[in-house]
Amino acid sequence: MSRETIIELQNVEKHYQMGPDLVKALNCINLKIYAGDYISILGPSGGGKSTLLNVLGCLDQPTLGTYLLEGHDVSSMDDDDLSQIRGKRLGFIFQSYNLIQQLDVLENIEVPMFYRGVTEADSREVAAHLAEKVGLGKRMHHKPTELSGGQQQRVAIARALANDPAVILADEATGNLDSKSGGDILQIFDELNEEGKTLIMITHDEGMADRTPRVIRLKDGQIVHDERKEVFR
Amino acid sequence: MRPEDVGATLNLRGLTPWRLKRSIILGFKSIWMRKLRSLLTALGIVFGVCSVISMLAIGEGASYEAQQQIKDLGSQNIIIQSVKPTNNSSAGEQTRSLVLEYGLTLRDLIQIQATVPGVNVVVPNRRIKDFIWFQSNSVDATAVGTVAWYPEMRSRKMVKGRFFTQVESDSRTNVCVLTQKLAKQLFPLHSPVGKTVRMRTSYFRVIGIMEDQVDATKVDDSSGTNPIESGSGEGLEMFIPITVLKDHFGDVLIKYRSGSFEAEKVELHEVTVQVEHSDQVVASSKAIKSILDRNHTDQDYKITVPLELLKRAERTKQIFNIVLGSIAAISLIVGGIGIMNIMLATVTERTREIGIRRALGAKKNDIVLQFLIETILLSGIGGLIGVGLGISIPQLISHFAGMKTIIQFWAPTVAFSISVLIGIVFGIYPALRAAAMSPVDALRHE
Ligand SMILES: Nc1ncnc2c1ncn2[C@@H]1O[C@H](COP(=O)(O)OP(=O)(O)OP(=O)(O)O)[C@@H](O)[C@H]1O
Ligand SMILES: [Mg+2]
Numbered sequence: 001m002s003r004e005t006i007i008e009l010q011n012v013e014k015h016y017q018m019g020p021d022l023v024k025a026l027n028c029i030n031l032k033i034y035a036g037d038y039i040s041i042l043g044p045s046g047g048g049k050s051t052l053l054n055v056l057g058c059l060d061q062p063t064l065g066t067y068l069l070e071g072h073d074v075s076s077m078d079d080d081d082l083s084q085i086r087g088k089r090l091g092f093i094f095q096s097y098n099l100i101q102q103l104d105v106l107e108n109i110e111v112p113m114f115y116r117g118v119t120e121a122d123s124r125e126v127a128a129h130l131a132e133k134v135g136l137g138k139r140m141h142h143k144p145t146e147l148s149g150g151q152q153q154r155v156a157i158a159r160a161l162a163n164d165p166a167v168i169l170a171d172e173a174t175g176n177l178d179s180k181s182g183g184d185i186l187q188i189f190d191e192l193n194e195e196g197k198t199l200i201m202i203t204h205d206e207g208m209a210d211r212t213p214r215v216i217r218l219k220d221g222q223i224v225h226d227e228r229k230e231v232f233r
Numbered sequence: 234m235r236p237e238d239v240g241a242t243l244n245l246r247g248l249t250p251w252r253l254k255r256s257i258i259l260g261f262k263s264i265w266m267r268k269l270r271s272l273l274t275a276l277g278i279v280f281g282v283c284s285v286i287s288m289l290a291i292g293e294g295a296s297y298e299a300q301q302q303i304k305d306l307g308s309q310n311i312i313i314q315s316v317k318p319t320n321n322s323s324a325g326e327q328t329r330s331l332v333l334e335y336g337l338t339l340r341d342l343i344q345i346q347a348t349v350p351g352v353n354v355v356v357p358n359r360r361i362k363d364f365i366w367f368q369s370n371s372v373d374a375t376a377v378g379t380v381a382w383y384p385e386m387r388s389r390k391m392v393k394g395r396f397f398t399q400v401e402s403d404s405r406t407n408v409c410v411l412t413q414k415l416a417k418q419l420f421p422l423h424s425p426v427g428k429t430v431r432m433r434t435s436y437f438r439v440i441g442i443m444e445d446q447v448d449a450t451k452v453d454d455s456s457g458t459n460p461i462e463s464g465s466g467e468g469l470e471m472f473i474p475i476t477v478l479k480d481h482f483g484d485v486l487i488k489y490r491s492g493s494f495e496a497e498k499v500e501l502h503e504v505t506v507q508v509e510h511s512d513q514v515v516a517s518s519k520a521i522k523s524i525l526d527r528n529h530t531d532q533d534y535k536i537t538v539p540l541e542l543l544k545r546a547e548r549t550k551q552i553f554n555i556v557l558g559s560i561a562a563i564s565l566i567v568g569g570i571g572i573m574n575i576m577l578a579t580v581t582e583r584t585r586e587i588g589i590r591r592a593l594g595a596k597k598n599d600i601v602l603q604f605l606i607e608t609i610l611l612s613g614i615g616g617l618i619g620v621g622l623g624i625s626i627p628q629l630i631s632h633f634a635g636m637k638t639i640i641q642f643w644a645p646t647v648a649f650s651i652s653v654l655i656g657i658v659f660g661i662y663p664a665l666r667a668a669a670m671s672p673v674d675a676l677r678h679e
Contacts, residue, residue, distance in 0.1 A: 059592060059672045080596045086672075087594015098589045098676070102266040114255060115594035159593070 006166055006198055007033035007056060012065030014051050014221075025051040026062070027221035033167070038193040039200045040209040043218035049202045050171055052218065056200065057090050057169045058082045070166060087115045091160030093170040093201075097152040099144040105131055105155050106140045112162045123162075130158035134188060150181030157188055168192065170201040174208070186211060248602065260607040264614070267579075274575040275615030277568030278655065282619025282648045283626065285561040289644045290627035292557060294637035296550040303546060305388045305446055306539035309353075311506045311518045313337060315499050318531040335533040336499040341525060345506060349520045351513050356386050356505040357475060361482050365419060365471055366431040372418045374469035376409075376432055378478025384443065386505055394426045394441030402474035409437035410472040413445045418469065430471070435481040437473060514540050568615070569655040576608050576663035587667050588675025600668040608660025609653055616652025620645045 014026035025048045033039065041049050054060040055067065058074055067074045069085065077085070091112075092098075099108050106127045113123035131140050134154040144152055153173060160168050170189070174182030186208060193199050201212075209215050210231070217225035264271045306312060315336025339357075346352055358379040364371045381399045384391065397408045409430065416425045416439075425439045445468050508517045518538045525534055580587070587600055595603075624645060627638035 054673050057592070059676065080598075083591065083594055083596040083599075086592055092592050094676070098585070098592075100586055100589060102262045111590065112593040115590075115596075115599060117252075120251065120255065163594070 003034040003036055005032055006035050006037075006070055007031070008066075008068040009055075009062075010066040010068075012055065012062045012067060014048075014055060014060070015063040024221050026055065029065070029221075029223060031216075031223065031226075033198065033200070035166075035198055036193070036196055037198050037200070037214055038189075038212045039214045039216060040212040041200065041202045041216045041218060042204070042206070042209055043224075047218040048221040049218050051221075053169050053171050053200065053202055056167070057092060058086050083115075087112050088163050089166045091163070091165040091168040093153070093156050093160050093168065093173045095172040095175040097144070097149070097156050097176075099152055099155055099159075101144055104141045104143050105136055105147070108144070108155055109158045109162055112159060116163055126162060127158070130161055131155075133161075134158045148181070149177050150184060153177065153181070153185055154188070157185070161192075167198045167200060170199070172202050172204065174203070174205070253606075256603055256606050257610065259603065260610045263607055264610060270575065271611060271614075274572055275611050275618070277571040278565070278612050278615030278652050279619040279622065281561065281565040281568040282616050282652050283622040284564060285557075285648045285651075286620065286623025286640065286644050287626040287630070287638075288557050288561070290623075290638040290640045291630065291636065292550070292553055293639040293641060294627075294631075296546060296553070297639055298637050299546050300543060302446075303539050303542045306537070306542075307386060307388060307505075307507065308511045308540045308543065309507050309509070309514060310386065310539055311508070311514055311521060312537040312539070313504045313506065313521065313525070314535045314537070315502050316533055316535045317497070318533045333496065334498040335531065337501040337504055337525075337534055338528075339500055341528055342501065342504060344524050344528070345521055348524060349506075349517050351509045351517060352506055353509055354382065354386060354505075354507040356380055356383050356507075357501045358383070358503045358505075359475060359478055359499070360502045361432075361478065363432055365415070367419045367423075367425075367428060370419055370421075372415060372469055374415050374471060376471050376473055376478060376482070378473055378475035380475060383472065383505075386507060387446075389446055390444045392442050392444050394439075396441055396443070396472070397474055402476055405474065405476050405480060407435065407437045407477060408440045408473070410441040410443050411439060412443050412468055412470045415469040415471060416442050432471070433482070437471070437477075443472065511540055514538055565651060565655055568652075569612070569659040572608060572612055572656070573659035573663060576604065576611075576660060577666070579607075580604065580663050580667040583667075584670060584675050584678035587670060588672055588678065591672035591675060597668040601664045604664035604667045605657065605660045608663065609656035612652050612656030612660075613649075616649045619652065620649050623648065 009029050009031040012026055012029040012031075013024060016023040016025055027048075029052065041052065043049050051060070055062050058069070058077075062075055065075070070089065072085075074082070074085065086092075100111065103111070106124065109127035109130055110123045113126065118126070128137075128140065131137055134157050136151060136154055136158070139147060139151065144155070147155065153176075156173075173189075174185050177185065189199055189201065190211065199212075201208075203209060213231050214228050215225070216223060317333075318335055337357075342355060342357060346355060356379060358377050360378070361376045362373070363376070365374045365376070381397055381402050383389075384396050391410075392413060394410070396410055397406070401408055411419065411425060411430075419425065419430065420428065425442060428439050429436050430439060431437075506517070506521065508514055515538065518536055522536055525536075590600065590603075624640060627640055630636050631638045
C-alpha cells in the first residue's frame with residue numbers, strides 16, 4: 001500500500017503505579033495507521049483500549065516509547081503544543097457525548113474553532129454546514145438537554161469534524177445508544193471514511209467490527225491481533 | 234486533585250479583543266445557567282459595596298453638616314459667651330446682693346481691643362427672653378441686641394427684607410429682624426415685613442427675615458450652661474440694635490422661677506471677635522483668655538474657637554473613615570472568600586467541561602482565563618448591583634429620615650473597582666486549579 005503514514009507508535013508503554021503493583025496498561029505497542037484507515041479496536045474490558053486511544057489522542061503521554069503524529073514526535077511536546085494538536089488534527093467522540101450543557105448545538109460545534117482562532121462569522125458558517133451534514137439542520141439552537149442521545153452524539157460528530165482533523169477517535173461512541181441510533185451513527189462513520197477520513201473506534205460489538213476493513217484486538221495491554229480484510233457494505 | 238498540582242500560570246498574551254468578547258459572552262452564559270447560585274454568590278459583594286457607599290454617604294453628610302455649622306461661625310472668629318457660674322464660691326455674694334451679676338462686660342471688651350493685636354471687628358450681643366406679640370398671637374422668644382454687621386460676621390443670610398443699619402442703631406430706631414422660624418410662628422397667615430411686633434411695652438417694626446441656623450457653639454458644650462436657655466425656644470430670635478435693647482430693657486434681667494424672683498445682671502451675653510488671619514485665632518484666643526481670667530474670678534465665660542472645632546471635626550472624620558474603611562474591607566474580603574468558595578465548587582463540578590474543552594484544543598491558559606473572567610463577571614455584576622443599591626439607599630434615608638447624605642463621585646467608582654479587584658484576587662486560585670488538571674483525569678471525572 002502506498003498511502004501515507006499518519007500515526008506511528010514505536011514500543012509505546014503506559015504504566016500505572018497502583019500501590020505496590022506496576023500496571024502496564026500498554027505493553028510494547030508498535031502500530032502504524034495510514035491515511036484513510038477505518039479501524040475497530042476490540043478486546044476484553046481492562047485490555048487497554050481506552051488507554052491506547054487517549055495516547056493516540058494526545059490526551060495522555062506514553063510512559064515509554066515514541067509517538068509520531070504526521071511525522072512530529074508528540075512524546076516530546078509541551079502542554080500547549082499538545083492542546084494545539086488536539087484542537088487542529090484530532091477529533092474526539094465519547095461514549096457519553098460530552099457536550100457543553102450551557103451551549104446550544106451550533107455553539108458546541110464551534111468550540112474547537114474558537115480555540116483555533118477562527119473568526120465568529122466563519123465558524124458560524126462551518127458549524128451550520130456541519131449541523132446540516134449530521135441531520136440536525138432543524139435543531140441548531142437546541143440545548144443538549146433538549147436532544148435525544150443519538151442527536152447529541154451527532155452533534156459530537158459534527159464538533160469532531162469542525163477543524164477538519166487528520167484522525168477521528170471514537171471511544172464506544174454507540175455504547176449508550178439503542179441499535180437504531182447506533183446504526184445511524186455508524187452509517188455516518190462509514191460515509192466519513194468514504195470521504196477519505198481516518199477513523200479509529202473502540203467497540204465491544206463484533207458486528208460493528210465486521211464493518212471496518214481493519215480490526216485490532218488488545219489484551220493485557222498488547223496487540224494480539226491486527227488484520228485487514230475486504231468489507232462489503 | 235491536590236493544591237500542589239497547581240502548575241498552571243496566567244498569561245494574557247493570547248487575549249485578543251474578539252476572544253475576550255466571546256469569553257465574556259461565554260461567562261455570562263455559564264452564570265445565567267446557574268442563576269440562583271450566581272445571585273447568592275454575588276450577594277456578599279452586593280452588600281459589601283452597597284454598605285460601603287451608603288455608610289460613606291451618611292458619614293460624609295453628617296460631617297458636612299457639622300463642618301458647615303462651624304464654618305458659619307467664621308474661621309477667623311473667636312466667640313466668647315457669658316456663662317452663669319456653676320461653682321458655689323459666689324453663693325455668699327449672692328445672698329448679699331439680690332441681683333446675680335456675672336458675664337462679660339464692656340470693660341473686658343475694651344481691654345481685649347486694646348491689648349490683643351490683630352483684633353479687627355467686635356460684635357457684642359445681649360439677649361432677653363420674653364414673649365413677643367403680634368396682635369393676639371404670642372411666642373416665647375429671645376430678643377438679641379447686636380450691631381449692624383452681625384449677619385456678615387456670622388454668615389447669616391437674609392431671606393426677605395434687610396438687616397438694620399449703623400444709622401438705625403445710632404439713632405435708636407425701633408426696628409427688628411426675625412428668624413424664619415420665629416416669623417413662621419408669629420405670622421402664620423401674614424407677610425411679616427412692615428408689620429409691628431411687641432415685646433413687653435416696646436414696639437418694633439419688622440424690616441427683614443433671616444435664615445435659620447443651627448448654633449454650632451453648642452457642639453462641644455456638654456455642661457449645658459449656655460446662657461441662652463435651650464429647648465423649644467431655640468432659634469426663635471428677634472434681632473434689634475443693641476442700643477435699643479439697652480434703652481428699653483435695661484441691664485437687669487428679672488425672671489420669675491418657682492415662687493421667687495431671680496434677677497441677673499449681664500452686660501453682654503456674647504461677643505464675637507474677629508482677627509485678621511485665621512492662623513492668629515489660637516494665639517489670640519489664649520491672649521483673650523488670660524485677660525478675662527484676670528478680670529473674672531468665677532468661670533463665668535466660655536471661649537469657642539470655630540477653627541479648632543473644625544480641626545477637631547476633621548480629625549473625628551478621619552477616625553470615622555478609618556473605622557469605616559476597615560469594616561468595608563472586612564465585608565468585601567468576606568464577600569470575596571464566598572466567591573472563591575463557590576468558584577472552587579464550580580471548578581470541581583465542571584471538571585468534565587474542563588476536560589472536554591482541553592480535548593477540543595483549549596490550552597491551560599484558556600481555561601484559566603475562562604474561569605477568571607467568570608469570577609470577575611460575577612463580582613463585577615455584584616458590584617454593579619451594590620452600586621445601584623448604594624446610591625439609592627442614602628437617597629431613601631435622606632428622604633425618609635431627613636438626614637443629609639453626600640455621595641462623592643469617587644465612592645461608587647472605587648467600590649466597583651474594588652469588587653472587580655476582588656474577582657481577580659479570589660478568582661485566580663480556582664482558575665489555576667481548573668487548568669492544572671490533566672485532560673484524561675478531567676474527562677474521567679463523573
Ligand atoms: N488512571 C489510571 N490509574 C491506574 N490504572 C489505570 C488508570 N487508567 C487505566 N488504568 C488501568 O489500565 C488498564 C486498562 O484500562 P483501559 O481503561 O484502557 O481499559 P479498556 O480496555 O478501555 O476497558 P473497558 O472496555 O472497560 O473500557 C486497566 O487495568 C486499568 O485498571
Ligand atoms: Mg474503555
